[in-house]
Structure formats: C-alpha cells, structure tokens
Amino acid sequence: xxxxxxxxxxxxxxxxxxxxxxxxxxxxxxxxxxxxxxxxxxxxxxxxxxxxxxxxxxxxxxxxxxxxxxxxxxxxxxxxxxxxxxxxxxxxxxxxxxxxxxxxxxxxxxxxxxxxxxxxxxxxxxxxxxxxxxxx
Numbered sequence: 001x002x003x004x005x006x007x008x009x010x011x012x013x014x015x016x017x018x019x020x021x022x023x024x025x026x027x028x029x030x031x032x033x034x035x036x037x038x039x040x041x042x043x044x045x046x047x048x049x050x051x052x053x054x055x056x057x058x059x060x061x062x063x064x065x066x067x068x069x070x071x072x073x074x075x076x077x078x079x080x081x082x083x084x085x086x087x088x089x090x091x092x093x094x095x096x097x098x099x100x101x102x103x104x105x106x107x108x109x110x111x112x113x114x115x116x117x118x119x120x121x122x123x124x125x126x127x128x129x130x131x132x133x134x135x136x
Contacts, residue, residue, distance in 0.1 A: 051075075060112075060116045
C-alpha cells in the first residue's frame, strides 16, 4: 500500500522488502522444530524481520544520498551473524538468487516517516507474536 501511495521507493525496492517478509514467513515454519532448544524457537524469522525494519529505517534517512546509511554494512553484519546457522539456509539460498542484487545500485530507496511508522508497528506486532510462539 505504501508503494502505491508513493511513500516507499520504486517497485524493485518494494519487491525486495516483500521478499524479506516472505522469507521470514518461511523461516517461521522452523519455530516448532526449534522448541525446547536453548534459543527462542522463532529467532530466525524474528532476525529477518528486524533486518527488514533496519532496511526501512536506513531508507528513511534518504540512503540513496548518504554514505552514512549503507545497507550493505547491515547485510554483511547479518550474514556474519547468521550465515552459518543451518536454520537460515533456505533464507540465504533464496536471497542469493533474488534479482535485487543485479539492480540494487540503481534502485530508488526511500520510506516516508508515515509509512515507516505504520510498517514498523505492524512488523513489531508480528515480531512479538513470533517471540511469544517461540516461548510456548
């Protein structure tokens, strides 16, 4: 909806964000398999959603015009932290095949303050529900 209201970058950026949500949804399927482990069951899905929020916050700072909000640094840190975790295997396979990597340098990225607030609240609600499901 934010894309249609011209509150969220171009179509390619919007698709890459949607891809994050789709992949988080798939990772939520590992929650039951991880129950009883030391870490929270839905941590992979929660981690991807938190990265999604971080991408929006960076874009809200007008990242296309500033070296201070480099999305690539966030991706590198995320990959360093979660790249070896088997539960993230499906995420990395799909993400690496995504067309985003071909187009990311030419993509218009921005998020209005209003869209950021709404999307962050919705994603926050989803994160809380996944954390609660993992704690059960």
